[in-house]
Amino acid sequence: MRGKLGDRLLHGYTWLIIAWLTAPILVMIMFGFNDKKSKSNTSWQGFTLRWYRELFADGSLTEALVNSLQVAVVSTVLTTVIGTALGLALGRHRFRGKGLSNFLVFAAISTPELVMGASLLSLFVSGNTPRGLATITIAHVLFSLSFVVVTVRARVVGLDPSLEEAARDLGAGTWTTFRLVTLPAIMPGVLAGAMLAFALSIDDYVVTSFVNGNELTFPLWIIGSVKVGIPPQVNVMGTLIFGIGVAIAVANAIASRRRT
Amino acid sequence: MRRAKAAAAPYLLALPAWIWFAIFFVVPIAAMASVSLTTGNLLEGFQQTFSVSNYADAIGQYHTQLVRSLIYGGTATVVMLLLAYPVAYWIAFKGGRNKSVYLFLLLLPFFVSFVLRTISWGFILADDGILFGPLKSAGLLPGDFHVLATDVAVIGGLVYNFLPFMVLPIYVALERVDPRVIEAAYDLYASRWAAFRRVVLPLSLPGVFAGVLMTFVPATADPVNARVLGGTGNTMIGNIIQTEYMTNNDYPTASALSFTLMAVLLVGIFVYARSLGTENVLEAAAR
Numbered sequence: 315m316r317g318k319l320g321d322r323l324l325h326g327y328t329w330l331i332i333a334w335l336t337a338p339i340l341v342m343i344m345f346g347f348n349d350k351k352s353k354s355n356t357s358w359q360g361f362t363l364r365w366y367r368e369l370f371a372d373g374s375l376t377e378a379l380v381n382s383l384q385v386a387v388v389s390t391v392l393t394t395v396i397g398t399a400l401g402l403a404l405g406r407h408r409f410r411g412k413g414l415s416n417f418l419v420f421a422a423i424s425t426p427e428l429v430m431g432a433s434l435l436s437l438f439v440s441g442n443t444p445r446g447l448a449t450i451t452i453a454h455v456l457f458s459l460s461f462v463v464v465t466v467r468a469r470v471v472g473l474d475p476s477l478e479e480a481a482r483d484l485g486a487g488t489w490t491t492f493r494l495v496t497l498p499a500i501m502p503g504v505l506a507g508a509m510l511a512f513a514l515s516i517d518d519y520v521v522t523s524f525v526n527g528n529e530l531t532f533p534l535w536i537i538g539s540v541k542v543g544i545p546p547q548v549n550v551m552g553t554l555i556f557g558i559g560v561a562i563a564v565a566n567a568i569a570s571r572r573r574t
Numbered sequence: 575m576r577r578a579k580a581a582a583a584p585y586l587l588a589l590p591a592w593i594w595f596a597i598f599f600v601v602p603i604a605a606m607a608s609v610s611l612t613t614g615n616l617l618e619g620f621q622q623t624f625s626v627s628n629y630a631d632a633i634g635q636y637h638t639q640l641v642r643s644l645i646y647g648g649t650a651t652v653v654m655l656l657l658a659y660p661v662a663y664w665i666a667f668k669g670g671r672n673k674s675v676y677l678f679l680l681l682l683p684f685f686v687s688f689v690l691r692t693i694s695w696g697f698i699l700a701d702d703g704i705l706f707g708p709l710k711s712a713g714l715l716p717g718d719f720h721v722l723a724t725d726v727a728v729i730g731g732l733v734y735n736f737l738p739f740m741v742l743p744i745y746v747a748l749e750r751v752d753p754r755v756i757e758a759a760y761d762l763y764a765s766r767w768a769a770f771r772r773v774v775l776p777l778s779l780p781g782v783f784a785g786v787l788m789t790f791v792p793a794t795a796d797p798v799n800a801r802v803l804g805g806t807g808n809t810m811i812g813n814i815i816q817t818e819y820m821t822n823n824d825y826p827t828a829s830a831l832s833f834t835l836m837a838v839l840l841v842g843i844f845v846y847a848r849s850l851g852t853e854n855v856l857e858a859a860a861r
Contacts, residue, residue: 324664331661332679335737338694339686341704345697356703400591407584415588418595424787426795426839428812432832433602435819436609456598459591488583519689519798520812524819533689540693540802552690559685567674 339556346549365546372547378535379551385447385531386515389454393511396455397462398504402496404463405470422460430457431524438525445527453525454515461514462507469503502570513559610829620826628830636814636831643811644838646725647794650732651740654789655782657733658740662781663774666748677745680738688735692802695731696722699803723805731799736792740785747781748774786846791839811835 349362370376404415422430434453438445477499481491497504519533526534536548610628612620633640665676683691698705699721709715721727751774759769797812804810811831818828 321664321668324660325668328661328664328676331657331737332676335680335683335734338691338698338734339682341698342686342690342694356697356700357707358704396590396594399587403584403587407587409584409588411585411588411592415592418592418599422595422599424791426791426836428795428797428815429603429606429832429836430599432815432819432828433606434598436606436825436829437598437602439825440605440609452598455594459594463591488580513684517687520796523816533687536687536693537689537798537801540696544693548690552686555687556685560682563678563685567678 342549343553343556346546346553348546350546365550369547369550372545374530375535375545375547375551378530379532381447381450381529382516382532385451385454386512389451389458389515390508390512392451393455393458393462394504394508397459397507397511398466398500400459401463401466401503401507402470402500405467405473406475419460419463422456423464427457427518427520431521434521435524445525446529449525449527450522450529450531453521454511454518457518457521458511458514461510462504465507465510466500466503469500473499509562516555606829606832609825610833612826614826628826629834632827632830633834635827636811639809639811639814640831640834640838642808643794643835644842646729646732646800646810647790647796650729650736650793651786651790653729653733654737654740655786658737658744658785659778659782662741662744662748666745666751667753677742680741683735683738689798689802692731692735692798695734696802699727722803723808725808727803728799728808728810731803732793732796735796735799736789739788739792743784743788744778744781747778747784751777783847787843790842794839795835 344358346365347361347363348358349360349364350357351359400415400419403409404412404419431453434449434456437443438449443449473496477495478491481495486494517533518531519537522531522534530538532551536544539545539548608622609620611622611624611626613623613625613627614620661680665673669676686694697703700706701720701722702710706715706719706721710717710719721730755777756769756773759773764772794810795812797810797816800808800810800813815828815831815835818824818831822828
């Protein structure tokens with residue numbers, strides 16, 4: 315009896331934590347529909363779809379969002395290619411420098427973002443490199459690389475090597491074996507790594523704030539306008555990104571449940 | 575010929591990542607180390623003097639913020655541990671078929687930008703915002719009541735933002751506990767509490783360890799929560815490093831501060847790993 319009561323309390327407590335974690339999201343969505351009249355968007359003044367219609371009214375905000383998407387796409391592609399290659403090497407081969415590679419992957423994950431951003435700025439300053447979208451992309455590849463390597467490596471380790479041997483016995487060359495056997499088998503790991511890289515890139519504030527120069531990304535634009543008041547368009551963009559992200563995740567979960 | 579190609583394969587695969595890590599990770603950290611040992615300023619240039627005075631100056635000037643960051647990060651980590659463990663426990667042992675649904679709900683905040691969800695909290699906690707505004711006009715709270723710009727707001731924000739990183743590793747560790755081990759404890763007349771304390775808890779310690787590592791480092795070094803939710807009295811070391819770099823262009827001091835932060839965090843992790851090392855965990859499990 316006592317056990318049952320304890321379980322019920324824990325169940326309620328879990329929902330309480332979930333509610334607490336979700337509350338700011340609901341507030342964000344709600345105030346994207348707020349028909350605000352004054353400068354600040356802090357009290358509820360009625361329902362409107364105006365901010366959805368005028369989503370791109372603020373040119374600099376739109377530019378920041380476009381910058382974010384551009385950096386996220388380019389850095390995700392680069393990270394996925396470079397990271398998958400290292401993941402394959404670490405999961406499949408024995409070679410000199412394997413220990414060092416593993417150490418670098420771990421060190422890059424555990425370095426505070428602040429230190430990573432500061433050290434990249436030191437490099438760009440001492441090399442007189444102009445800072446902008448290119449340096450932001452370089453930084454994003456760096457901090458998401460390890461996550462792709464770890465995800466792909468886990469998948470490669472779980473792969474049966476006799477599949478590739480069979481392909482080679484049937485006369486397939488190295489490239490054909492990779493394209494027709496290895497790549498499809500590790501694809502779920504590669505895709506998971508790519509999604510993680512995209513999510514990390516589009517969300518990053520700390521590292522980007524060091525290497526951005528005069529360019530703004532979506533998170534940087536938002537934090538820059540905290541003091542003057544966040545326009546409701548930011549809530550709308552946040553809501554749309556949230557909706558798209560959740561939809562992709564749910565679709566992915568359903569698809570993988572069907573496969574098994 | 576073919577064998578030579580096969581032997582070169584791992585090096586070719588690893589090469590791009592090595593180049594990236596070398597140029598943009600190893601070299602920059604070394605560059606920062608060298609900058610932290612220079613003197614001068616942006617206009618007149620920096621001279622490599624190998625003087626450690628930057629470190630002494632930086633620590634002397636900003637030890638308040640450094641200590642405050644450690645206290646905030648440490649407090650937030652302890653609070654997260656206390657909040658997260660029961661959730662992870664319930665999902666792992668009682669979640670049943672809906673385990674993945676509960677985990678998904680816990681991860682929902684990650685679909686909203688970190689900066690945006692922190693601002694959303696600032697919004698909820700605003701002095702006359704949607705939460706305190708009505709309570710104040712109803713006379714339930716004094717008019718000068720406020721949460722923003724206090725320790726509580728910043729630590730609460732850190733807890734909110736990093737909590738899922740604490741729940742997940744603990745959940746994974748608890749998920750792996752074989753229920754038959756717990757049944758064996760009951761068969762040997764252990765009470766519920768004794769079975770938890772002597773069987774489940776020790777087996778979950780690796781998850782606790784991972785969770786603490788994944789939350790303490792980013793929470794201590796975070797500049798966003800202090801900036802959005804805190805006031806002038808809540809500045810953390812992350813804000814100082816940002817200002818020194820971006821506004822004051824004082825690269826030597828900023829580099830020295832970054833290194834000090836990293837060193838303090840590494841020492842913290844090392845001490846923590848020693849005090850709760852894997853050997854002790856195994857010992858506790860065997861007892």
